[in-house]
Amino acid sequence: MNEITSTRHNHLIDPSLQIWNWEIPVYLFLGGMVAGMMLIAGYFLFKGRENEENCSCFYLPYISFVLLSLGMLALFLDLEHKLYVWRLYTTFEISSAMSWGSWILVLVYPMLIVNILLKPPAAVVEKFPILNKPKEYFFSNPMRIKSFGVLTMFFGAGIGLYTGVLLSSLGARPLWSSSILWMLFLVSGLSGAAAFVHVIAKNVYERELLAKADNAFLIIELFVIALFIVGLKTATEVQASAADLLLTGDYAASFWVFVIGLGIVIPFIIQILAVNHKIKHTPIAPLMVILGGLVLRFVIVSAGQFSHWFRTY
Amino acid sequence: MARYGMVIDTLKCVGCQDCVIACEAENSVPEGFCRDWITTEAKGTFPTIQMEIRTERCNHCTDAPCVSACPTGASHYHDIGGVVLVNHDECIGCKACIASCPYDARFVHPEGYVDKCTFCIHRVEKGQDPACVSVCPTYCMTFGDFDDPGSEVNKLLNSRRYHSLLPEAGTKPNIYYLT
Ligand code: SF4
């Protein structure tokens, strides 16, 4: 027997951490979606699809801009000392993932704006002809636009990676002490974004391509989840019992039903049938993938706070 | 460089909570929160049970993950004794430090910034002991400098068996418990 009792009763700390509610999972989810969309848009630019009239690389930056801003709003709402938020930008703390993240976001916004200016709205260009300059610059040389596509992908990967590293850098929570959490969030962001673009893409080629890509991402995601769990199970005792929280513990129902079942396996089967023209493409499977990605963030953030060094469950 | 810390004799601590009350009064800790607390740990199988009562607080770790996680530099090592402090005017309340502390020693102050034990740095700067140390009726706590080989805290560690909390977390805590 090893029984520990404590007189501590701090709000949001005891009996288990509850410092992060819906805001952080939503922020991580939206960050992942933006990461995925930037990777997809960047890839299309790299592939020279900017000459296609209805290429999704032209409207994804708008959507990314809105989603990223909503994510930042969620992050802001989570801060307890909101008036001091500007303090993030008076310093750069090299060891802090959150500091890296805030600066990456500052760089991502101009990146998205340049992406938007690759096809600026006609009415705006009429008023401000100077806004046509980036388009002229990039379109005058295919290598330029290709390189810009790579840069967009690079920043997309940066955000995706950061959303995972943010949690795993907080080593005090055994569930997050995994070196592949970033990969899980990146792949999940990619599968969510591919599902979303698949639904809204106007271009038939892109729609088909993304449905297939999404299936590949879902398989990779399943594989990364397996690695994540095996990694924890074979690490320290506290990490192994943190993994049990997902496998058999308090979070097992949401993990198995919503993340694995409804979020990955079933939409995968539906999409395989649709890609092989056995059933029609509907938005149902992509929607399930997107919601699965959201629930994944909720489960990881919540179960991670519940996991603890002192306790096994 | 000094490295401040505490040595706490668990054979003397009776869990009276005087240290908790003293801290709350000295530091105007808001109601419902505490910067230090009493932990009771029972190990073994009846009748061979071993019990340890100890007073706990922020360990003012030498490799403090709360400091590395802080995006604004609000959490920092103080020039005096490496004491880990939070600058209230720089803290945005992101709670990364709370999530990174394996001891759960921090909390969000109702005014929005993150708060925790300061080793009563305002008293230490005047040459006094932290409030908890000075009120303990069993004199179980000793505050001092681990970098001074002749200090009382080092003498105690050289003369008794001791342990720290969660050394496996790798934070190099600066509070030791005599057993
Ligand atoms: S005990 Fe926690 S709050 Fe205190 S210095 Fe160590 S990690 Fe930071």
Ligand code: SF4
């Ligand atoms: S809550 Fe305050 S002290 Fe803690 S990491 Fe954020 S800014 Fe730093």
